[in-house]
Amino acid sequence: MSTHMHQLLAILPSLGGMVKNSLEEIVVCCTRSLESKQTILTHSNHRVAYLYRLHGSNSSIEFSEPAAEALVNLSQNLELSTKMVSLDMITTTLDILYKSESGITRLLIMLLVNLTQFDVGITSLLQIGYEKIQGLYIKKLVRSFCTSSSEKEDVFEHIGSILVYISKIEAGRKFLLDPKNGLLKQIIRQSDSASPVRKKGVSGTIRNCCFEAENQLHNLLLTSEFLWPALLLPVAGKKASVFKDTSKMPLELARALSIERELVDDPEIRTQSLESLYMISLQDAGRRALWSVNGPRILQVGYEDEEDLKVMEAYEQIGSLLVQSGDIGETSAQIF
Secondary structure (H helix, E strand, O other): OHHHHHHHHHHHHHOOHHHHHHHHHHHHHHOOOHHHHHHHHHOHHHHHHHHHHHHOOOOOHHHHHHHHHHHHHHOOOHHHHHHHHHOOHHHHHHHHHHHOOOOOHHHHHHHHHHHOOOHHHHHHHHOOOOOOOOOHHHHHHHHHHOOOOOOOOOOOOOHHHHHHHHOOOHHHHHHHHOOOOOHHHHHHHHHHOOOHHHHHHHHHHHHHHHHHHHHHHHHHHOOHHHHHHHHHHHHOOOOOOOOOOOOOOOHHHHHHHOOOOOOOOOHHHHHHHHHHHHHHHOOHHHHHHHHHOOHHHHHHHHHHHOOOHHHHHHHHHHHHHHHHOOOOOHHHHOOO
C-alpha cells in the first residue's frame, strides 16, 4: 500500500482529465486507512504539499473535491494537521470558502474543524500575533454560522464545533466575550435552532466562555436576554410553570415556561447548561442575576423530570452551591 500510494502521488501532477480525476478518487479512499495515513506522514512534506496545492488551485469542483476530502481524512492526525497548518492551509481553505462559490462548503468546514482541534490550528485561525487582523476569520465564520440557510443541507452547522475549540483557550474566550465584537450574543441566538449539531456547538461554546465568569461576568450578563433562555430552557423540564414576578425574566423565557414543552434530548447539552449556570453562580452577582429570573425554582422543576444520573449530579452540584450560599432554604433544597 505504501509503494502504491507513493506512486499515485508521484504521477498525479503529470496527468489530466478523467484519468487524473479517477486517481484522485483512489487517493481519497486510501487516506481513510490508518496505514496510508502513516505512509503519507512518513513523506508528509511532498504528499501533503501536493494535496495542498491541488486543494488551493483553480481546478474544477471535480478535482478539488477529492483533494478536500483527502485532506479532511488526513487532518485527523495531529502531525499531519500540524503540517497543514504550517502550510497556511487554514488561510487557503477560508479563501476558497469565501472567494468562490464552492460546491464543497461542507468539506471545507470539516477540514477547518479538524485543523482547529489542536492548539496550533486555533492560534492560526485566531491570527494571534497579527493585531490589525486578529479575529477576522472568526468574525466571518460566526457570520456564516448565524446566517439562515435556505438550502435543505445546513452546510455551516459544524462551525459550532470550531467555536467550541476556539473557546477552549483564553484568547479565544476573550475575543468571543468582547462586547465590541458582539459575537457571543449572535452565537447564543442559535440555541433555538432545530439542528442538534448547532445546539451542541452553542452549548459547548457558552460553557467554555463561562470559565471567564470570575473576570468577565459583566460581559456574559450583557447577553442576558438570550443567555438565560439558552441555559435554563434545556434544564427546565417539561411542565408548564407560572411565576409571580417575571419582570426581570426575558420574555422568550417566560413564554416558553408557561407552556408544556418537550425535553431536550441530548443529555450533554443539559449537563453543559448546568455547568455554565454553576460557573456563573460561583460569583455573587451571578447568583443574584440567576435568582432575579427565578433560576433556582426553574432548576427545581427541571430536576423532577430528570432521569439521567450524570445530569442529576450536575443539578445537585448547583443546588448545593445555592444552599451553601444561603440563596434557597433547606426545605426547597431537598428537591435536589
